[in-house]
Amino acid sequence: MNLKPETLSKIDEVITHYPTKRSATLPLLHLIQEDVGHLPPDTSEWVAAKLELQPINVLEVITFYPMFRQKPIGRRHIKVCRTLSCALLGGYKTCATFEKEFHTHLGEVSPDGEVTVDFVECLASCGTAPVVMIDDELHEKVDCAKAKQLSDQIKAEAKKR
């Protein structure tokens, strides 16, 4: 496992927050996913060794939570809300627009490596449906036109790189 020195020091620090090491499983997984972008295959063993557990104990946690990713994703993570309010106001179309713009399917890495589009549960901004989160940024009232605009913006930024 190739983690940044900051991540490693955060990990060592966060373990001290809990009365038993085992309790630090979730925070550790979050830190690793933040650092690497996903949880590589050796995560279970690495975390288990760190917390004096068995690898299967960690694997159970990783597979339980859908937000832990076991495969790499695109440079940006586009999360389109699929729950009631957003669905009623066109979330499905918004999602399809992103898929079309980046020639990709849900959960996959787009061919240019720029994005992964996911259809997710309520993002807690139902009043401004349909909503989309791109990485940590919330975008409100994203209809197809706005989805196209956001996609263009991402593509433009990608060109600059």
Place this chain on the structure above:
Amino acid sequence: MIAPAKPDLVTVNIDGQEIAVPKGTNVIEAARLVNVDVPHYCYHPKLSVVGNCRMCLIEMGMPAVDPATKAPIMDPATGKQKINWIPRPQIGCGTNVSPGLHVKTTSPMVKDAREGVMEFLLINHPLDCPICDQAGECKLQEQATGYGRGYSRFVEQKNVKPKRTQLGPRVTLDDERCILCSRCIRFSKEIAKDDVLGFVDRGSYSTLTCYPGKKLENNYSLNTVDICPVGALTSTDFRFKMRVWFLKQTNAIDTESSVGANTVVWSREGTIYRITPRRNDEVNDTWLADSARVLYKVVKAADRLAATETIEALVARAAALFKSAPGAIAVVGSGRSTLEEHFLTRHLANALKASAQLVSRVGQGDKLLISADRNPNVRGALVTGLIKTLPTQQLTDLAAQIDAGKIKVVVAINEDLSAAGLTAAQLAKVAIVYLGAHANATSAAAKVVFPTLTVFEKSGTLVNQQFRIQKTLKAVPAAAGATDDLVVLSLLVAAAGGATLPAELASLWKVIAAEVPALATMSFANLPETGLVLDATPFAALPFVEGETLHYKPAQPAVAAATA
């Protein structure tokens, strides 16, 4: 031994029956004591309680008291104290008794709860009982009979999961049948200390898995098959071989070490199909090593000995050998023989005025159910007086005596003398009378060979490391051409000029009880299923080889002698 402190008793009421049970007992166990069955899947008496299957839901209540005065509130209708019933069902496995606890296991609410749980459990169940090995001993099948609807309201698609995963060399998993009770996971972690199983994914996709790259291959893996309440975990050896209801069950003892784990041998028409553990809370709880389950293969082994002469002819030839060498005979018995055989062997040695010895077999103990002493019944030889000291691994004394020409005839019982260190030249120098079930270098060199029985073909008793005398019973008929060891031994005793001793267990035990003070009050028939602990103090000074195992702590010889 210090007697355990008398547990505090708590009186509870289950379906109207009052019973006093020890504090800390849960409702399932308390109900068992009044013969009330609380159906359950995830609860197992020897594992931690997790309460995840919800099959054991019961209704419970406590006697009502006035909140202010704490005075009991009486029910005018019955004249008894009123019971405040909790309006929701509670899990029986996770509820420990408290004084005055009232439990209902037959109320409409409980029946409803059981039916609801069963319906959910069967939603994704493949219902493949006709091809399932567990059929006939499946808790899901049993509870479905009691609480199932008989038809399904589920119109959606069932989940599809892996049907035949090899979890390890001996265990096969059908994930579709798994009801996610986690018994196997807890067993692996808590008892086998090999935490490799777990549930991955979530909800109805939850799947029992072995950690990728690891295997469920510890020597206790088959216990997961025993405790799996459904047919999800099956024994690769037993899979698809036989319907369990055709099999005859015989209580026996695991002979691979001095632990003496209690077993059940399952057979049909003279063929053994499997060996499973039998619960004995003082010896093996509900567990059994995998290695103990394949021992039955010795019955039909290719190297079984079979007689080519009548037993009378064999005895006559042995008698002639005995006469030819008075005072120059040695007897080598076996730590694998039963106590009754040891007793007759002692008589044989006495009649021949021969020295008797055993051969020790020592291995690594596994701290659970295999001890360092791989002979199951060395203590039986001590109790019957066949030997006074512990056996050695090599028969060096005997070898020296043979070399010196002092021993001319050796009676070897179930022991390969060459494995015990005698050279081929030494074997050739003496006349050997061999009693045993299988061929080996000694039987090949022997002048007279009596083919005898494996432990599965005979009854007897064994004394384990706790000095617990336990019965092992005959599961299958004797192989053709083989004679019961007791018959051979009693004939040999007579041929050697000794007393006429019965070979049949009930009569033989009368003689044993009369001659061995430690066994004076016993008979074969009245020996309890879980055995009886004999007084070990006469042997406290002997340096036994066993280390700690489940329910056994070796006594420090010095300390034991001091307190004796």
